[in-house]
Amino acid sequence: MLFGAKSDIGKVREHNEDSFGCKDNLFVVADGMGGHRAGEVASSIAVETILAGDISRIDEAGLERLILDANHAILAEAEQNPDLNGMGTTVAVLVLFPEKAIVAHVGDSRIYRYTVEGELIRLTDDHSLVAELVKRGELTETEAKDHPQRNMLTRALGTKGTIEVETMTLPVRPGDKFLLCSDGLTGMVDEDTIRQVLAGNDAPTVLAEQLVTLAVERGGIDNVTVVIVEH
Ligand code: CA
Secondary structure (H helix, E strand, C coil), X not given: CEEEEEEECCCXXXXXXXXXXXXXXEEEEEEEECCCCHHHHHHXXXXXXXXXXXXXXXXXXXXXXXXXXHHHHHHHHHHHCHHHCCCEECXXXXXXXXXXXXXXXXXXXXXXXXXXXXXXXXXXXXXXXHHHHHHCCCCCHHHHHCCXXXXXXXXXXXXXXXXXXXXXXXXXXXXXXXXXXXXXXXXXXXXXXHHHHHCCCCCHHHHHHHHHHHHHHCCCCCCEEEEEEEC
């Protein structure tokens, strides 16, 4: 298993509120929100809490519990420190085994699988207002891209005591590549371009750098974080 990661503040934001991490076969990306540095705090608490968990025999339920622990840790920190009130974060987690992967997410950070046949499959549905409207047929994908409320999430860690985590288990094959990313990538770079980059033979670190560079060159209006894992 090879992996590479890259995070960039972008061209507009004053702080990088994204966080990412990896432990053994677990990979996580979190995109924080909140005033001042609160977003950074929320996303790093999420990553640290999840990485601190026992993942040796993890399953979907165990991964969900870790994410709920992260939610409680963020709420507890916000309660202690009024400056951090209202902070929240997305989270996207991949746990990769020889023959299967478990994915879990809350919010609009995404996980993709790129197969050896060159197919790019999105494994996560955004928990966002525009994604809900697209699902209901009230908005097209193109309209969603420029929608003024495209950043509005319907689910995020740190917003309330009970949150719904979406999890799934899928079969994987040798040669598959997985991409975890914040919306700073997908807001700037279309899926066809992402697919073309992932088709490259370079190491995951190089591919991650290429994707982040594209997102920044195309506007960089948000923080951008990319984790690539090659199975
Ligand atoms: Ca973002």
